[in-house]
Amino acid sequence: MTETAEQQANPLADGLSFRRTPDPCALVIFGASGDLTHKKLMPALYSLAFRQLLPARFAIVGVARTEGDDDSWRDDMKQAVQKYARDEFRQDVWDELASAMHYVSTDFADAGGEAALEKLVAREEQEHTLGGNRVYYLAVPPPAFPTIVEALGKQRSATGWTRLIVEKPFGHDLESAKKLNKLLWRHFDESEIFRIDHYLGKETVQNMLALRFANGIFEPIWNRQFIDHVQITVAESIGIEGRAGYYEQAGAIRDIFQNHLLQMLALTAMEPPIDFKADSVHNEKVKVLKALHTPGPKSVVRGQYGRGFVEGEEVVGYREEQGVASDSMTETFVAAKLFVDNWRWADTPFYVRMGKRLARRETTIAIQFKRAPHPPFEETASEGLRPNVLLVHVQPDEGVSLAIGAKVPGQGMTIRTVHMDFLYGGAFRTGMPEAYERLILDTMLGDGTLFTRSDEVEEQWLLVDAIVAAWQRDRPAFPNYAAGTWGPPSSEELLQRDGRSWRRH
Numbered sequence: 001m002t003e004t005a006e007q008q009a010n011p012l013a014d015g016l017s018f019r020r021t022p023d024p025c026a027l028v029i030f031g032a033s034g035d036l037t038h039k040k041l042m043p044a045l046y047s048l049a050f051r052q053l054l055p056a057r058f059a060i061v062g063v064a065r066t067e068g069d070d071d072s073w074r075d076d077m078k079q080a081v082q083k084y085a086r087d088e089f090r091q092d093v094w095d096e097l098a099s100a101m102h103y104v105s106t107d108f109a110d111a112g113g114e115a116a117l118e119k120l121v122a123r124e125e126q127e128h129t130l131g132g133n134r135v136y137y138l139a140v141p142p143p144a145f146p147t148i149v150e151a152l153g154k155q156r157s158a159t160g161w162t163r164l165i166v167e168k169p170f171g172h173d174l175e176s177a178k179k180l181n182k183l184l185w186r187h188f189d190e191s192e193i194f195r196i197d198h199y200l201g202k203e204t205v206q207n208m209l210a211l212r213f214a215n216g217i218f219e220p221i222w223n224r225q226f227i228d229h230v231q232i233t234v235a236e237s238i239g240i241e242g243r244a245g246y247y248e249q250a251g252a253i254r255d256i257f258q259n260h261l262l263q264m265l266a267l268t269a270m271e272p273p274i275d276f277k278a279d280s281v282h283n284e285k286v287k288v289l290k291a292l293h294t295p296g297p298k299s300v301v302r303g304q305y306g307r308g309f310v311e312g313e314e315v316v317g318y319r320e321e322q323g324v325a326s327d328s329m330t331e332t333f334v335a336a337k338l339f340v341d342n343w344r345w346a347d348t349p350f351y352v353r354m355g356k357r358l359a360r361r362e363t364t365i366a367i368q369f370k371r372a373p374h375p376p377f378e379e380t381a382s383e384g385l386r387p388n389v390l391l392v393h394v395q396p397d398e399g400v401s402l403a404i405g406a407k408v409p410g411q412g413m414t415i416r417t418v419h420m421d422f423l424y425g426g427a428f429r430t431g432m433p434e435a436y437e438r439l440i441l442d443t444m445l446g447d448g449t450l451f452t453r454s455d456e457v458e459e460q461w462l463l464v465d466a467i468v469a470a471w472q473r474d475r476p477a478f479p480n481y482a483a484g485t486w487g488p489p490s491s492e493e494l495l496q497r498d499g500r501s502w503r504r505h
């Protein structure tokens with residue numbers, strides 16, 4: 001069944017065919033031969049083409065230093081689409097997309113290296129009347145940013161708009177992030193800069209806003225009076241997938257905590273924005289990030305995986321991974337207790353944890369409510385009753401679940417916890433778009449709501465820098481958790497000290 005037919009048969013899908021059409025434009029992808037372009041960007045563009053969401057007049061220009069031409073790049077990208085796209089491969093959709101694709105092999109570090117690109121883009125703009133509108137996507141390693149940004153700044157199109165997508169990591173500490181911001185601002189206005197945190201493109205992360213602000217029942221209880229604590233988990237079962245060079249420098253704190261995790265926390269904790277425009281949402285998120293702190297070094301624990309079994313398969317420890325130093329002190333796990341110092345959240349802990357080679361892939365936000373003040377039942381009746389939890393499944397099994405107490409059928413009064421579940425797949429009966437589809441389209445539309453503003457990024461680094469500085473003082477005995485578990489014992493102790501525990505799995 002095609003998606004359209006499914007939606008027609010499904011009344012809950014009313015309005016899903018809502019379309020926003022961007023202006024004609026050229027999308028220039030730097031890093032056209034890289035992993036991100038293969039696995040995410042081209043499959044996303046194919047899915048947008050599949051749904052006819054791309055502008056009618058459009059060009060994609062891939063740039064990399066690797067030798068190649070239009071035909072070789074198209075062949076390479078076709079294979080990537082066939083392998084990684086979420087939609088079936090349709091030759092007619094591909095042919096139309098491929099006819100808009102061109103490749104430039106050049107190195108911006110060479111004198112005049114940018115001329116070949118400029119010539120090609122100008123030709124496409126003239127041929128297809130693209131109006132000088134350009135999106136530049138920096139899918140290259142961060143050391144390549146300055147040369148490219150300086151060159152782009154100097155050759156801005158005289159007509160139309162220009163937008164720049166910057167991939168993560170955005171710096172490796174506060175100082176480098178500020179330096180990068182300054183570089184970008186020399187050539188681009190803040191409104192032209194789209195800093196990617198692809199978690200914000202996930203439907204389920206955006207649904208946190210719908211859940212909170214489109215329902216009258218949650219917001220009145222979304223505060224310290226009713227919420228005992230919040231738990232956010234970003235668990236990966238995979239290891240570093242051959243990316244030792246990057247991960248040895250980043251670790252879990254820079255790879256996940258600094259960006260995805262803090263952004264999810266900010267959306268969970270922020271005040272209602274006055275509207276859903278970029279600045280209104282960024283203003284509220286940045287207030288949360290400014291108010292965020294850890295109570296002390298003991299409130300942050302780190303871990304590194306050793307050998308173990310993940311999903312039945314034996315895997316090596318982090319220090320045995322290819323390209324990793326045998327005495328590496330890079331953390332592959334972080335758990336922390338954080339507080340948001342404001343009127344709504346004072347004294348309400350936000351426990352967060354993230355790691356690689358954990359027991360299962362799971363990203364969840366769990367809002368644990370306080371217990372009912374005075375259950376009028378016998379103690380034995382409610383032994384199996386846990387506090388109410390609103391659980392947002394970001395991935396996989398996307399949906400929302402509310403844990404409530406219910407009477408077990410039969411004589412007498414026995415109460416147990418049951419779950420009211422909403423599953424995306426079941427309710428809307430439509431595939432979930434990939435985050436990059438939404439984010440590429442939003443950039444073409446000039447909508448920066450689901451991107452991060454400079455001050456958010458800087459606040460995030462401020463917290464990370466403080467944590468990393470405290471880590472310099474001690475040297476934990478790594479590895480300290482076995483692959484396939486839920487992290488080191490110190491992660492459990494972090495909550496046990498407060499009389500709480502991580503949500504059971």
Ligand SMILES: NC(=O)c1ccc[n+]([C@@H]2O[C@H](COP(=O)([O-])OP(=O)(O)OC[C@H]3O[C@@H](n4cnc5c(N)ncnc54)[C@H](OP(=O)(O)O)[C@@H]3O)[C@@H](O)[C@H]2O)c1
Nearest residue numbers: 031032033034035036064065066139140141144167168169
């Ligand atoms: N892969 C992912 O899933 C992922 C996820 C989140 C963020 N990112 C970010 O996306 C960016 C690209 O990652 P990737 O995984 O695609 O890396 P990658 O596989 O190593 O590809 C890097 C790309 O950049 C080009 N490149 C490398 N050095 C360059 C230079 N000095 N000047 C110009 N081009 C250069 C490479 O092509 P040539 O060597 O042919 O020039 C290649 O096309 C990074 O910032 C990364 O952190 C990636």
